[in-house]
Amino acid sequence: MKRYEKLAEEIAELIRAGVLAPGQRVPSVRYASRTYGVSPSTVFQAYYLLERRGLIRARARSGYFVCDHVQRQLREPEIGPRASESTEVDVSELVFSVLNSLKDPDCVPLGSAFASPELFPLPRLARSLAKAAREMDPRTVVAYQPSGNPALRRQIALRYRVGGLPLALEELVITNGALEALNLCLQALTEPGDLVAIEAPAFYATLQVLERLKLKAVEIPVHPREGIDLDVLAETLARHPVKACWFMTNFQNPMGASLPEQKKRELVELLHRHRVPLIEDDVYAELYFGAQPPRPAKAFDSEGLVLHCGSFSKSLAPGYRIGWVAAGRYAQKIERLKLMTTLSASIPAQAAIADYLQHGGYERHLRKLRYALEEQQGALLAAVARHFPADTRVTRPAGGYFLWLEFPERVDSLQLFRLALAQGISLAPGPIFSATRRFGSCIRLNYGHPWDERFEAAMATLGRILRSF
Numbered sequence: 001m002k003r004y005e006k007l008a009e010e011i012a013e014l015i016r017a018g019v020l021a022p023g024q025r026v027p028s029v030r031y032a033s034r035t036y037g038v039s040p041s042t043v044f045q046a047y048y049l050l051e052r053r054g055l056i057r058a059r060a061r062s063g064y065f066v067c068d069h070v071q072r073q074l075r076e077p078e079i080g081p082r083a084s085e086s087t088e089v090d091v092s093e094l095v096f097s098v099l100n101s102l103k104d105p106d107c108v109p110l111g112s113a114f115a116s117p118e119l120f121p122l123p124r125l126a127r128s129l130a131k132a133a134r135e136m137d138p139r140t141v142v143a144y145q146p147s148g149n150p151a152l153r154r155q156i157a158l159r160y161r162v163g164g165l166p167l168a169l170e171e172l173v174i175t176n177g178a179l180e181a182l183n184l185c186l187q188a189l190t191e192p193g194d195l196v197a198i199e200a201p202a203f204y205a206t207l208q209v210l211e212r213l214k215l216k217a218v219e220i221p222v223h224p225r226e227g228i229d230l231d232v233l234a235e236t237l238a239r240h241p242v243k244a245c246w247f248m249t250n251f252q253n254p255m256g257a258s259l260p261e262q263k264k265r266e267l268v269e270l271l272h273r274h275r276v277p278l279i280e281d282d283v284y285a286e287l288y289f290g291a292q293p294p295r296p297a298k299a300f301d302s303e304g305l306v307l308h309c310g311s312f313s314k315s316l317a318p319g320y321r322i323g324w325v326a327a328g329r330y331a332q333k334i335e336r337l338k339l340m341t342t343l344s345a346s347i348p349a350q351a352a353i354a355d356y357l358q359h360g361g362y363e364r365h366l367r368k369l370r371y372a373l374e375e376q377q378g379a380l381l382a383a384v385a386r387h388f389p390a391d392t393r394v395t396r397p398a399g400g401y402f403l404w405l406e407f408p409e410r411v412d413s414l415q416l417f418r419l420a421l422a423q424g425i426s427l428a429p430g431p432i433f434s435a436t437r438r439f440g441s442c443i444r445l446n447y448g449h450p451w452d453e454r455f456e457a458a459m460a461t462l463g464r465i466l467r468s469f
Contacts, residue, residue, distance in 0.1 A: 004045035005367070007036055008053075009291045011046065015055050015066055016290070016398070026056055026064045053371045054378035067378060076224045077255075077393040077406035077442070094432055095204045098417065101426045108458040111417075111426035113253070114318060115401050115448030119372055121365050125317055125356055132351030146338040148174025148324070149350035155357040156310075156324055165299050171331045173338060176345045178283045178311035178323035183209055184341075185279045185307045185325060186244065188333045190215055194243040197236060199228055201404070201433035201442070203253040203281075206246055210435070217435040218242065224395045224404065227252060227259035230266055237274045244277050250294045251284035254433050254444035255404040256397025258294055268300040277305045277330070283323075286315040286366055288399040289374045304328030312353055315366065320349040372450070373401050379451035380459075387463030401448035407441045411469045416443065419465050425458045 001009070014020045027035065032043045047064050050056045056064045102112055147153070153172045160167040175181040182205075190196065192214035198206055200219035210217050218236055221229045228247055236242065249267075250258045259267065271278050282296050298308035307330055311323035322345055327334045338344075356362065377396075380403060384394055393406040407413070413429035420427055428446075430439025449455065 001367075003038060004042045004049065007032075007038060007042060008046040008049040010036075011050060012053070012055055013290060020066050022066050024066050025062075026066060028063055049371070052375065054375035067382075075393045076395055077404060078224075094437075095208060098426075098428060098432055101417075101421050104424075106424060107421070108425045108454055109449060110445045110455070110458060110462075111428040112446045112448070113428075115314070115373070115446075116450060117318060118450060119369055119448070120316060120318060121356075121360065122317075124360050125320070125352060128355040128360060129348060129352035131355055132348050136348065136351060145344040146173070146342075147335055148172070148345060149347070149354055152322075152350045152354035152357070153324075155354055160326070163293060163295065163299075165296070167326055171326050171328060173325050173327060173331060173335050174345050174350060175323045175325060175338065176342055177313055177321040178281065178309050179205060179209075180338075180342065180345075181309040181311075181323045181325040182206075182246070182279060182281060183213075184334045184337050185309065185327070185330070186210075186213055186215070186246070187337055188327075188330050189244040189277055189279070189307075195240055197233065197242045197245040197247075197276075198435070199247055199252060200435075201254055201430065201439050202246075202435075203248070204432045206281075207433075207435055219435060220247075222252060222255050222257055224255055224257055226263060227257045228267070230263060230270065233267075234270055237270070237276060242274075242276055244279060245271065246279040246281060247297075248281045248284075249297050250282055251287060251397055251400030251402075253284070253400070254402050254428065256395045256400050256402050258398060259297070261295055264295065264297040265300045268297050268306065271305060272301075272303055275305070277307060277328075280306055280308045282308060283311045283314050284400040285310065287370060287373060287401065289370060290398060294399075298326060301328065304330075307334075315369065316356070316362065317349075317353055320353065321346065322349050322353050370399075373399075373448065376401070376447040376449065376451055377403070379455075380445060380447040383456060383459035387459045389463070389466055392466075401446060403445045403447060405443050405445060407443075407466065407469075409441050411441045411466060413440055413443050416462075416465060416469075420462060423458075423461050423465075425461060427462070 020026060029040050029043045033040045055067055057067055058064050102109060152174060153169055156172055157167050157169050186209060195216045195218055196210060197220055198217050199222045218240055220233050249264055278297060280297050285294060288294055296308055298306045305328060307328055308326040325334060391408055395404045414431060417427055417429040428444040430442030431437040433439055
């Protein structure tokens with residue numbers, strides 16, 4: 001990290017922590033230069049970077065000030081009540097009706113589950129893909145199945161090691177995206193009719209997988225900042241025969257919540273006591289806004305009970321469908337399940353990503369991506385503050401690309417979804433994120449797309465619709 005980037009990150013942390021409040025003047029260039037022991041040009045570069053990230057703005061002849069998009073103090077949503085018993089899952093029709101709305105390219109994609117393709121180095125990846133195809137040894141089509149390309153597995157293992165988590169290469173299985181990894185994990189751990197602890201709200205794909213595998217769900221409430229309620233989880237494990245947990249520990253979809261490190265440690269200790277494995281869905285881990293990456297719960301697992309699932313779809317290569325699972329004691333079982341189902345992830349796509357990780361500048365790309373997402377989050381929060389009713393509650397995640405919004409009970413989010421769709425705007429209504437169709441006055445919005453006039457107009461339209469309830 002260059003000196004100006006380091007300085008920018010230090011000031012960004014002060015803004016995130018509230019030390020520098022919205023509307024407050026940041027240190028002058030001269031003062032910052034003297035205080036941090038850097039040249040004025042370094043300070044200017046840092047401030048330009050913070051401007052591009054939407055954290056500060058310049059005022060003529062006055063200096064730089066923290067952006068006022070949080071001047072109106074938006075309250076965060078309240079932690080939801082727990083569902084008391086296990087639930088049969090039946091949400092697919094509702095989910096498919098929402099997903100169909102996203103097929104129209106003219107629809108403003110605030111309800112999308114994906115970030116904009118513009119944010120990813122697809123031309124550079126294409127060169128890696130062409131190189132992989134030219135150099136591919138036909139014998140590898142058989143040799144790499146089903147655990148995956150050795151070069152790619154080594155690159156993934158290296159990233160774990162750099163993050164402080166040594167990992168045996170034999171633990172890694174490459175999959176067709178994270179969703180296949182998560183499916184294989186559930187199949188390895190459960191039988192039809194078994195009970196799985198999930199989040200509330202939970203990503204709708206979680207619910208669809210449980211529905212397909214004929215599993216029951218018990219919902220654990222999620223705090224908007226600190227993730228799952230461990231007290232409720234402990235009570236649930238004591239009362240119910242839970243066979244597995246499926247949780248997002250970092251930048252949870254849809255809320256954006258992350259478990260603090262101590263809670264991750266306590267979560268793993270709790271599950272160790274009950275001998276219940278954890279499927280850790282960590283696909284947004286690279287999309288953090290601070291200086292330090294969040295550690296996964298896997299880092300505290302000494303018994304091989306955490307199956308850590310990741311993907312390049314959210315951080316690098318949407319459409320390449322390359323994910324993985326670090327499966328602990330279950331690696332061989334998952335490898336055999338993959339052999340009996342899809343056999344192998346795409347050999348050329350695996351080789352392409354392995355080449356990119358070695359030569360393509362992945363860390364540089366990730367810095368740009370994180371800066372863009374943080375700027376876009378600020379723009380969406382600013383639009384919420386400008387256009388939505390004053391009693392709106394909204395999360396403020398430290399990464400990922402989703403906001404979770406909670407409205408008064410008079411707002412029917414399914415009706416809001418239909419009214420917005422008629423205006424060419426998609427959103428994700430709360431009931432698709434619950435096995436019990438809860439969260440009827442909540443929505444998820446996506447800030448993974450560069451902000452422009454179209455998104456601003458869409459937010460103004462949503463604000464007018466909300467005031468009609």
